[in-house]
Amino acid sequence: xxxxxxxxxxxxxxxxxxxxxxxxLAVEALLAAVRDAGxxxxxxxxxxxGNMMSGELQGQEHLGTLVATWAGxxxxxxxxxxxxxxxxxxxxxxxYLAAASGLYDCVxxxxxxxxxxxxxxxxxxALLTAEDQDYVVFAGATFVGLNALAYRMYLSRYGVKQEDxxxxxxxxxxxxxNNPYAQFRREVTLEEVMSSPLIADPIRLLECAPVGDxxxxxxxxxxxxxxxxxxxxxxxxxxxxxxxxxxxxxxRKDPLAMAGFRKAAGEAMKRAGIETKDVDVxxxxxxxxxxxxxxxxxxxxxxPGKGWQLVADGELEPGGxxxxxxxxxxxxxxxxxxxxxxxxxFDIVRQLRGEAGANQVEGAEIGLAQNLGGxxxxxxxxxxxxxx
Amino acid sequence: xxxxxxxxRAWRERVKKYRLLGGKCPxxxxxxxxxxxxxxxxxxxxxxxxxxxxxxxxxxxxxxxHPPSDFVGKEPYVVAIVELEGGAxxxxxxxxxKPEEVREGMEVEAVFRRYxxxxxxxxxxxxxxxxxV
Amino acid sequence: xxxxxxxxxxGYGAYVPIYRIEGSEVARIWGSGDEEPIKEKSxxxxxxxxxxxxxxxxxxxxxxxxxxxxxxxxVLVGSESPPxxxxxxxxxIAEALGLTPRxxxxxxxxxxxxxxxxxxxxxxxxxxGAIKHGLAIGTDNAQARPGDExxxxxxxxxxxxxxxxxxxxxxAVIEHAYSYVTDTPDxxxxxxxxxxxxxxxxxxxxxxxxxIVGAAKGLMExxxxxxxxxxxxxxxxxxxxFPLRAAQMLGFKxxxxxxxxxxxxxxxxxxxxxxxxxxxxxxAAKPNQRILVVSFGSGAxxxxxxxxxxxxxxxxxxxxxxxxxxxxxxxxxxxAKMKGILRVA
Numbered sequence: 074x075x076x077x078x079x080x081x082x083x084x085x086x087x088x089x090x091x092x093x094x095x096x097x098l099a100v101e102a103l104l105a106a107v108r109d110a111g112x113x114x115x116x117x118x119x120x121x122x123g124n125m126m127s128g129e130l131q132g133q134e135h136l137g138t139l140v141a142t143w144a145g146x147x148x149x150x151x152x153x154x155x156x157x158x159x160x161x162x163x164x165x166x167x168x169y170l171a172a173a174s175g176l177y178d179c180v181x182x183x184x185x186x187x188x189x190x191x192x193x194x195x196x197x198x199a200l201l202t203a204e205d206q207d208y209v210v211f212a213g214a215t216f217v218g219l220n221a222l223a224y225r226m227y228l229s230r231y232g233v234k235q236e237d238x239x240x241x242x243x244x245x246x247x248x249x250x251n252n253p254y255a256q257f258r259r260e261v262t263l264e265e266v267m268s269s270p271l272i273a274d275p276i277r278l279l280e281c282a283p284v285g286d287x288x289x290x291x292x293x294x295x296x297x298x299x300x301x302x303x304x305x306x307x308x309x310x311x312x313x314x315x316x317x318x319x320x321x322x323x324x325r326k327d328p329l330a331m332a333g334f335r336k337a338a339g340e341a342m343k344r345a346g347i348e349t350k351d352v353d354v355x356x357x358x359x360x361x362x363x364x365x366x367x368x369x370x371x372x373x374x375x376x377p378g379k380g381w382q383l384v385a386d387g388e389l390e391p392g393g394x395x396x397x398x399x400x401x402x403x404x405x406x407x408x409x410x411x412x413x414x415x416x417x418x419f420d421i422v423r424q425l426r427g428e429a430g431a432n433q434v435e436g437a438e439i440g441l442a443q444n445l446g447g448x449x450x451x452x453x454x455x456x457x458x459x460x461x
Numbered sequence: 462x463x464x465x466x467x468x469x470r471a472w473r474e475r476v477k478k479y480r481l482l483g484g485k486c487p488x489x490x491x492x493x494x495x496x497x498x499x500x501x502x503x504x505x506x507x508x509x510x511x512x513x514x515x516x517x518x519x520x521x522x523x524x525x526x527h528p529p530s531d532f533v534g535k536e537p538y539v540v541a542i543v544e545l546e547g548g549a550x551x552x553x554x555x556x557x558x559k560p561e562e563v564r565e566g567m568e569v570e571a572v573f574r575r576y577x578x579x580x581x582x583x584x585x586x587x588x589x590x591x592x593x594v
Numbered sequence: 595x596x597x598x599x600x601x602x603x604x605g606y607g608a609y610v611p612i613y614r615i616e617g618s619e620v621a622r623i624w625g626s627g628d629e630e631p632i633k634e635k636s637x638x639x640x641x642x643x644x645x646x647x648x649x650x651x652x653x654x655x656x657x658x659x660x661x662x663x664x665x666x667x668x669v670l671v672g673s674e675s676p677p678x679x680x681x682x683x684x685x686x687i688a689e690a691l692g693l694t695p696r697x698x699x700x701x702x703x704x705x706x707x708x709x710x711x712x713x714x715x716x717x718x719x720x721x722x723g724a725i726k727h728g729l730a731i732g733t734d735n736a737q738a739r740p741g742d743e744x745x746x747x748x749x750x751x752x753x754x755x756x757x758x759x760x761x762x763x764x765x766a767v768i769e770h771a772y773s774y775v776t777d778t779p780d781x782x783x784x785x786x787x788x789x790x791x792x793x794x795x796x797x798x799x800x801x802x803x804x805x806i807v808g809a810a811k812g813l814m815e816x817x818x819x820x821x822x823x824x825x826x827x828x829x830x831x832x833x834x835x836f837p838l839r840a841a842q843m844l845g846f847k848x849x850x851x852x853x854x855x856x857x858x859x860x861x862x863x864x865x866x867x868x869x870x871x872x873x874x875x876x877x878a879a880k881p882n883q884r885i886l887v888v889s890f891g892s893g894a895x896x897x898x899x900x901x902x903x904x905x906x907x908x909x910x911x912x913x914x915x916x917x918x919x920x921x922x923x924x925x926x927x928x929x930a931k932m933k934g935i936l937r938v939a
Binding site: 129160182192193194195197198199201206208209210211212213214215217218219222223225226266270271272273274275276316319321323326328 | 464538
Binding site: 479480510526534572573574575576582587590 | 646922
């Protein structure tokens with residue numbers, strides 16, 4: 074396996090982009106990443122487009138070729154990669170594998186989603202294609218509802234107050250204030266979160282990642298490419314892994330075990346040669362506040378049922394013990410579904426390059442990104458390392 | 462949505478839905494719903510079809526207030542994880558109960574109800590919900 | 595009519611939805627100032643229809659009878675409010691009960707008489723040696739035009755009877771039957787119309803009373819029986835007054851009628867009405883008692899059936915009492931949503 078490096082990164086702001094189409098968002102991010110890499114776009118040999126719902130929301134598949142064409146890169150090996158909300162992370166994993174294998178020397182990944190093209194109830198239905206259509210969606214479950222089932226179990230099992238979990242959203246908003254790419258850049262109070270409308274009890278509106286549009290892209294290359302094109306490289310993908318869990322959360326023996334995440338995180342860290350204590354900056358998939366807390370506990374940063382304390386004690390801030398979602402996470406930076414897995418790495422890359430501005434984690438060297446698909450049915454974990 | 466009107470898909474699953482047909486794994490003893498040939502826990506490929514017990518208890522529940530398109534007009538409704546006698550877990554709606562009356566651990570029994578219509582003049586899909594005992 | 599072989603009831607079930615609306619609440623919206631004909635009626639939930647109610651009643655009947663599914667040879671469903679105009683409820687019910695594919699199945703319409711006619715036809719199939727056991731179901735989510743006087747009474751419910759030729763299983767034996775039918779347009783609904791129409795006072799003497807008396811007298815004459823030979827009389831019950839007056843006209847006493855008279859609590863459940871009344875009676879009956887059931891369906895006709903209980907009656911009871919006692923009241927707005935008067939899409 075060859076070493077793989079991130080040589081270019083680009084993204085659109087996340088928001089309601091009424092005047093930009095799916096393909097335009099993808100091309101904007103992709104060409105920004107190519108420019109950032111300082112290469113000619115024709116040097117990219119393979120393109121991976123991470124996206125979940127283009128078929129349902131835009132009636133559009135064949136995204137690899139569509140994006141390649143509109144980016145002026147027709148001819149490149151191109152693919153759409155789908156793994157529900159982990160589409161971005163899964164696409165990144167495929168790009169990483171391509172470069173690590175040595176079959177391709179320079180590859181690109183763009184994660185993109187355009188959610189505002191469809192009516193709200195239809196977006197809810199499209200998100201549900203992540204779940205068992207015949208036996209879970211059939212019962213009228215919503216994606217928020219399925220996470221709510223786990224949330225209620227968590228609160229009951231550990232006797233935790235919902236406010237303490239909901240505080241995760243307050244943290245994310247505080248971080249996003251200094252992120253120009255974020256969808257929401259204003260702080261929220263815990264009172265606002267706890268009085269926001271119920272979506273699926275007990276989950277409240279401000280505990281949920283928002284609906285939005287956006288695209289983020291990365292250009293990767295392997296060491297062979299660097300030999301021919303020497304440059305200052307700052308970020309390496311030190312390790313990556315993808316794992317699955319039993320699809321339906323209610324079928325797992327313990328719905329709160331995060332078995333898929335534990336497997337993927339363990340493998341990714343082993344491949345990167347690190348342990349959790351080495352992680353300087355963390356991106357967790359906080360589609361709902363409870364997922365952020367469960368992840369921190371699964372990584373061992375707090376015992377089960379006590380993850381909320383890290384938030385309350387400020388340990389997730391740039392100066393804390395485990396800086397987490399320092400650019401706002403899914404809650405405040407945004408969650409254009411297929412784009413998220415790439416946005417997470419984009420945010421870590423900025424930290425490792427020292428480009429994080431007011432939210433900079435001093436001396437950040439190792440970053441870990443967790444991207445979940447469905448209710449953690451697919452998990453993609455990547456570890457990034459600063460190199461010189 | 463394109464997949465909403467699928468007569469063959471609803472027809473194919475009807476017996477599993479109507480009769481709560483699950484599978485028992487002879488290797489690891491797990492019981493799953495719906496019936497399938499391969500055990501999701503141990504990978505054994507010889508699951509036995511079995512009509513599951515119609516009583517169970519609520520493991521967790523939520524109240525859906527923003528439904529997907531085909532459940533608009535039915536909200537708020539309760540979706541619960543029900544653990545049946547024997548251990549199989551089913552994801553289903555609760556009915557004949559007010560959302561505020563639902564409790565974790567509540568004893569429930571299976572009933573045959575109308576879940577949704579594929580379209581206003583399309584096929585009606587029936588299945589199993591649960592009501593308090 | 596007599597059947598060439600003894601046919602009896604081996605199991606029965608009845609179902610009424612949990613929701614109720616009071617007559618006074620209907621009057622609050624449409625109020626005419628007259629006294630409401632009944633106290634309250636049953637209302638089906640958003641996820642219920644005549645098919646789901648029929649299934650619940652049928653499941654109860656099958657469970658009580660404890661027969662082998664493969665030996666149930668017929669599912670006959672009487673209703674005037676099936677969920678599809680074309681596609682029978684009988685196939686869904688049969689599939690859900692595990693009786694498919696080898697079964698005689700059909701949906702039938704004869705207003706509130708369809709359930710008892712289903713029983714007569716099932717009995718015929720059994721007595722003819724064609725099937726061993728048969729399910730006869732009466733079910734309705736009764737429709738009435740909002741604001742019409744019938745809205746006070748249009749209820750919802752279902753009852754099912756597992757008939758059998760196996761005398762070891764009899765809870766009650768069908769002794770005699772008599773059907774009395776004429777072309778009488780007292781209540782009807784044209785194709786494509788949402789709500790039925792009726793002919794007001796014409797629904798009384800020429801329709802309800804004429805046919806109930808015709809069938810009951812016909813049966814008693816043919817069978818050589820008189821009112822005092824019966825312990826119970828269950829009449830079709832569109833309200834509370836009509837069955838009591840029919841009883842009086844025929845020479846029955848109120849005490850014979852009241853145990854099977856439920857319309858005051860659940861309304862007129864149309865094709866299920868007399869059959870739910872019969873289930874209530876069977877739940878309370880003792881061995882060797884004689885029961886008369888006389889249905890009435892608009893259009894018009896009555897089936898009179900005479901039953902005698904065996905010593906096995908009372909060893910089993912249906913869940914009817916449980917369903918009658920659990921009640922959640924709704925206001926007219928929620929009622930309108932549940933009955934489909936208020937449409938979302």
